[in-house]
Amino acid sequence: MKNANKKYNIVTFGCQMNKADSERMAGVLEKMGFEAESDPNLADLVLYNTCTIRDNAEQKVYSYLGRQAKRKHKQPDLTLVVAGCVAQQEGEQLLRRVPELDLVMGPQHANRLEDLLQQVFDGSQVVATEPIHIIEDITKPRRDSSVTAWVNIIYGCNERCSYCVVPNVRGVEQSRTPEAIKAEMTELGRQGYKEITLLGQNIDAYGRDLPGSTPEGRHKHTLTDLLYYVHDIPGIDRLRFSTSHPRYFTERLIKACKELPNVCEHFHIPFQSGDNEILKAMKRGYTHEKYRRIIETIREYMPDASITADAIAGFPGETEEQFEHTLQLIEDMGFDLVNTAAYSPRPATPAALWDNQLSESIKSDRLQRLNRLVTVTAEARSRRYLGREVEVLVEAQNIKDPTQVLGRTRSNRLTFFPGKIEELIGKTVKVKITEIRAFSITGELQK
Ligand code: SAH
Numbered sequence: 467m468k469n470a471n472k473k474y475n476i477v478t479f480g481c482q483m484n485k486a487d488s489e490r491m492a493g494v495l496e497k498m499g500f501e502a503e504s505d506p507n508l509a510d511l512v513l514y515n516t517c518t519i520r521d522n523a524e525q526k527v528y529s530y531l532g533r534q535a536k537r538k539h540k541q542p543d544l545t546l547v548v549a550g551c552v553a554q555q556e557g558e559q560l561l562r563r564v565p566e567l568d569l570v571m572g573p574q575h576a577n578r579l580e581d582l583l584q585q586v587f588d589g590s591q592v593v594a595t596e597p598i599h600i601i602e603d604i605t606k607p608r609r610d611s612s613v614t615a616w617v618n619i620i621y622g623c624n625e626r627c628s629y630c631v632v633p634n635v636r637g638v639e640q641s642r643t644p645e646a647i648k649a650e651m652t653e654l655g656r657q658g659y660k661e662i663t664l665l666g667q668n669i670d671a672y673g674r675d676l677p678g679s680t681p682e683g684r685h686k687h688t689l690t691d692l693l694y695y696v697h698d699i700p701g702i703d704r705l706r707f708s709t710s711h712p713r714y715f716t717e718r719l720i721k722a723c724k725e726l727p728n729v730c731e732h733f734h735i736p737f738q739s740g741d742n743e744i745l746k747a748m749k750r751g752y753t754h755e756k757y758r759r760i761i762e763t764i765r766e767y768m769p770d771a772s773i774t775a776d777a778i779a780g781f782p783g784e785t786e787e788q789f790e791h792t793l794q795l796i797e798d799m800g801f802d803l804v805n806t807a808a809y810s811p812r813p814a815t816p817a818a819l820w821d822n823q824l825s826e827s828i829k830s831d832r833l834q835r836l837n838r839l840v841t842v843t844a845e846a847r848s849r850r851y852l853g854r855e856v857e858v859l860v861e862a863q864n865i866k867d868p869t870q871v872l873g874r875t876r877s878n879r880l881t882f883f884p885g886k887i888e889e890l891i892g893k894t895v896k897v898k899i900t901e902i903r904a905f906s907i908t909g910e911l912q913k
């Protein structure tokens with residue numbers, strides 16, 4: 467084969483979309499004859515799939531890149547690729563900053579990697595950041611897990627949250643057809659995968675760019691319709707989806723989750739702030755009252771459902787009182803997990819230009835207070851598992867304690883228990899919980 471004996475290494479930053487893109491790009495490289503190499507310093511091709519959601523994510527990329535750029539001076543046939551969201555944001559400027567780069571490619575171009583590399587091997591330095599219609603994936607991703615898999619259902623985001631770079635770097639919404647999604651899922655079921663997470667930055671927007679509407683005037687293809695269409699794929703025991711947007715979240719979706727046995731009782735619904743003025747400035751399109759109603763409705767249908775979210779501390783202009791509204795929401799809702807971050811001004815986003823930015827010390831103080839509360843509430847939620855028998859889908863060995871395996875409950879709690887991975891991988895087993903921590907639980911296998 468053409469690239470035989472050549473080795474590649476992919477370093478992935480950022481969210482599940484990037485992880486899914488990396489798996490597809492790894493699939494392309496392997497189809498081209500490259501072999502995976504875990505040490506970037508031994509690879510012939512190094513690809514950074516980058517994230518720019520906050521400044522520290524972006525800066526991390528530059529420090530990694532610097533090291534490889536140096537190596538290229540000694541090893542000129544090294545191929546250096548920057549993909550993902552920093553690539554899209556910086557484009558040509560990245561080449562000026564790091565002239566050693568061979569290829570700069572935005573997320574919409576992930577499926578075109580072979581084409582683009584061909585141009586590189588023909589002697590060009592390539593920048594691929596123009597918006598394109600994402601072509602259906604024809605190569606098989608090289609997936610990290612053999613048990614759980616991601617399936618993109620909608621790319622991009624049409625929201626304009628005032629702090630967020632995602633619409634700039636991921637482009638406009640592009641939904642895949644229900645048929646293409648089902649075909650990919652069916653193939654995963656055939657290959658022995660047990661769990662699939664459907665992915666979208668705003669997954670509730672699924673289908674609004676596809677043609678067709680119902681007699682009641684709603685879009686023909688909604689996320690709810692899709693769940694009814696793909697919930698019973700042979701072999702796929704568990705179905706998840708992420709990320710939900712409170713603005714578009716419907717009761718119909720909650721009903722579908724309750725009704726369809728394979729759809730897990732876990733919802734990831736970021737609220738970002740518990741204060742209505744801040745939510746308005748963020749352009750989120752809902753109030754904290756609406757958010758609370760969504761969670762209450764979920765709990766009416768599925769009292770044990772787990773709810774996770776994202777929140778931002780120190781948005782421009784946030785007062786102490788407004789921040790306390792966020793703390794209050796967390797106390798009242800009882801989240802299983804909240805991903806938190808201090809606000810970070812991002813290029814080409816409205817909020818970054820406002821003159822009411824908070825100091826780093828206020829932001830980091832609020833972030834710490836937020837994290838303390840999140841740990842306490844997560845631990846309180848973990849406590850409900852103590853003494854209970856839960857269903858765990860076993861995914862891997864526990865690297866820190868090889869006598870244990872790890873998996874997740876349907877509610878997505880990370881669970882450890884003693885066992886042999888060779889016997890248990892991919893199996894759904896009953897585990898009695900004997901020990902809890904804020905973000906994980908431990909138990910014993912039940913026969
Ligand atoms: N599409 C998802 C979130 C995608 S980004 C949604 O709408 O909720 C993931 C998380 O990063 C966001 O939920 C937000 O909490 C955080 N985030 C995004 N931009 C940020 C910024 N400029 N500063 C700090 N956190 C940010």
Ligand code: SF4
Nearest residue numbers: 623625627630632667
């Ligand atoms: Fe960003 Fe808002 Fe889109 Fe989420 S919904 S990706 S926060 S713009």
Ligand code: F3S
Nearest residue numbers: 480481517518519551
């Ligand atoms: Fe980061 Fe891009 Fe995801 S900015 S969070 S990798 S969409």
